[in-house]
Each structure stands twice: as structure tokens, then as C-alpha cells.
Amino acid sequence: MPHSTLTPVFTGLRFGLHALLIGLAGFAVVRAFVVFSPVAAWTLIVGVAFVAVYLAGAWAARSGRTAGSSGRSFALIWVAALTLLWAVLMWLSPEGAYLVFPLFFLYLHVLPGSGGVAAIVVTTAFSILALGLHLGFSVGGVIGPLVGAGVALLIGLAYRALRREAEERERLLAELIHTRQQLAETEREQGALAERARLAREIHDTVAQGLSSIQMLLRAAERDTPEPGAGYLKLARETAAESLSDTRQIIRELTPARLDDGLAAALRRLGQEQSDRASLPVEVIAEDLDLPMGIQTALLRIAQGALSNAIRHANATRIAIELAREDDAVSLVIRDDGPGFDVSSAVADSHDADSFGLSAMRERVEQLDGALTITSAPGDGTTVTARLPLPTRRGAAS
DSSP, rough: OOOOOOOHHHHHHHHHHHHHHHHHHHHHHHHHHTOOOOHHHHHHHHHHHHHHHHHHHHHHHHTTTOOEEEHHHOOOHHHHHHHHHHHHHHHOGGGGGGHHHHHHHHHHHHHTHHHHHHOOOOHHHHHHHHHHHHHHHHHHHHHHHHHHEEEEEHHHHHHHHHHHHHHHHHHHHHHHHHHHHHHHHHHHHHHHHHHHHHHHHHHHHHHHIIHHHHHHHHHHHHHOTTHHHHHHHHHHHHHHHHHHHHHHHHHHHOOGGGTTTTTHHHHHHHHHHHHHEEEEEEEEEEEOOOOOHHHHHHHHHHHHHHHHHHHSOOOOOOOOEEEEEETEEEEEEEEEOOOOOOOOHHHHHHHHHHHHHHHHHHHHHHHHTEEEEEETTTTSSSSEEEEEEEOHHHHHOO
């Protein structure tokens, strides 16, 4: 699983299980030699084989060689081989019964669903039987394996729950990072567009206006000036005209290409394009307004987002776009006759891509001190209204 703050915990549990299993296997082998068991040599062989098979399977799982359906078959064969070797080891030495405890965790981890629980029940019964045959049946010989099985089940289930929570946490963190990246990209785009629009306005209001005035003054002076001075004035006027043309070209390059003919024309083109693409009638009612480039850009982006949402998700049969001036503000309305949706739940679901689009539109409007209103209900269609205040006459020039 991806690295997280819980990764050291899972790593510690995994290595602790490895150490416990190897240590208990070694204890069973050493105990057989200490008590001079007649099958000590066989106990050593089976114990070494058990540890070798376990380490081989753990290495294969760690290196990713057990992925897919073939990996599932390998895991089942691995667990079956370990269980068989453990049964032989326990039959040779009663100390092998201790190995059933780490095996419980392995069953819960490898065997899906109730398979792990069934394996624990079977091996617990076998442990009780083998201990009884080795040492005689007693209350401790029965209670011990049962308690161990219960504890293993509880710890195993807690481990699974913790792992699921960690995976969900990683998923949510990845979504959060992705959303933040999208928001940062949107903010950078908005900032770049706003700065370009500001530069276009400043160039238009200063350099372009100045060059235009110089050109008119030179034209007037040219008429009243005799040769050869008139020739120099004509050359200066033509130079100012070329500079004005270059300046206007710079202004056009700084503004969105769609807005070359104004916002109303851009909205009509947008509606026609979307109508042709989706075979859905899009009616556009837009006044030709003299608006600052920043407001035009914001309203065009809002219209693009709202229209895209309506076409992709609203299942509408008709969409209408209206642009109008209201005293000291301008309003843009995108209305569809689709089935509608619950606005409050959509906005609350921050992981939904469409909700992110709505949030981006709202933030774009709020940056211009405006307001975005979304009116919708199941069965009543959807209306998105963006209302932006108009600046003073000086700031409105573009």
C-alpha cells in the first residue's frame, strides 16, 4: 500500500510476525534436542523446511511476484504447504503447537472471507488433539488453543479494519492533493487571464489612445504645414499609425481569441458550437455590451462550464443563455429544462467533479465581487445566474 503515517506500524507488525514464527520454530527444534527426543533429527529437518517455505513465500509476496490470479493460487499452495509442515512438526514435537498462533494471522491475511476463520477452527482442533495425544488431555490443553484462536481473531479483524481505514485515508488524501492541484491550476489560469486583461486595458487606455491622438494631431498639422515640413509630418503620422496597429495587435493577443468580437458574439458562437456538437438546441439572447475584458473573460468561462455541465449531465431538451445589463451590474443566466438536482448535496460533496466545477465558477465570480446563484430541484431543471458589478467608467474602458 502507499506510504502513510501508518506504514511503520504495518511494517513493525509484519516483521514481528516473521520473528515470532521463526523463533517458535527454533524453540521447537531446540527443545527436541534438549530432551533427547528420538525424532530430534526429523524435527530439525521439518523445522528448517517450515522456516524455508515460510521465508520463500514471504519474499515472493513482498517482491510482488504473487499478483493476479496466479498469485492467489500460489498463496493457497503456500499456506497449505506451511500447514502440512506444521502438522508434521507438531506430531513430532508438542512444542510445535505454539506455531499455530502466528499461523492464525497468516490464515486471516491470505485466505479470503470465512476461509481464514475455517482454517483457524480446523487447526485449533488439530492442536488440541495433538497436545492431548502427546501430553494427555487437560483443561489447559483445550483452553490454551481456544484462547489463542480468539485473540488472533480479534487482532486480525482489528488489523483488517485499520488497514482499510489507512487505504481510505490514502485515497482521500490523493483526491485532496489532486483537487488542490486543479484549484491551483485554475487560480494560476485566472490570475494570468486577469493580468493579461489588465495589461490590455492599460495599453488600450494609455499607449493606444495616445498614439491615436498623436496620429490625429499630426494629420491636422500636416494639412496646415507647407512642404518640405509636411513630408516629415506625414512620415511621423504613418509611423504613429503603424505603431497603433502594432499596439492593437498586442491587445488582441492579450485577450482571449473568442472575445475578439465581444462577449455577445462569443456566447453566440459557443451556443452554436455546443448545439452542433450535442444536437441540442441552445438559444442565446445576448446584448452587445461594452464590458471590461476581465468581466468578459470571467462570464465566458462561466458560460462554458455551466453549458458543459448542462449538456453532459442534465439530459435537457433545451438550453438558454441570456446576457443582459442591470443598472450597475451585468447578469449571465444559463437555464436548462433537465431533471434538476439537489443543490445542497451537490455542493457538499467536495469529491464530485461537477461540484468542483460549481465551486470554481463561484470562486471566479467572487473574485470580481459578484454573486453566483444556482436554482434547481429534482424535476424542475437548473438555472445558473452569475451577476457581476460593473466598475466605474474609467475602469470600464477596454
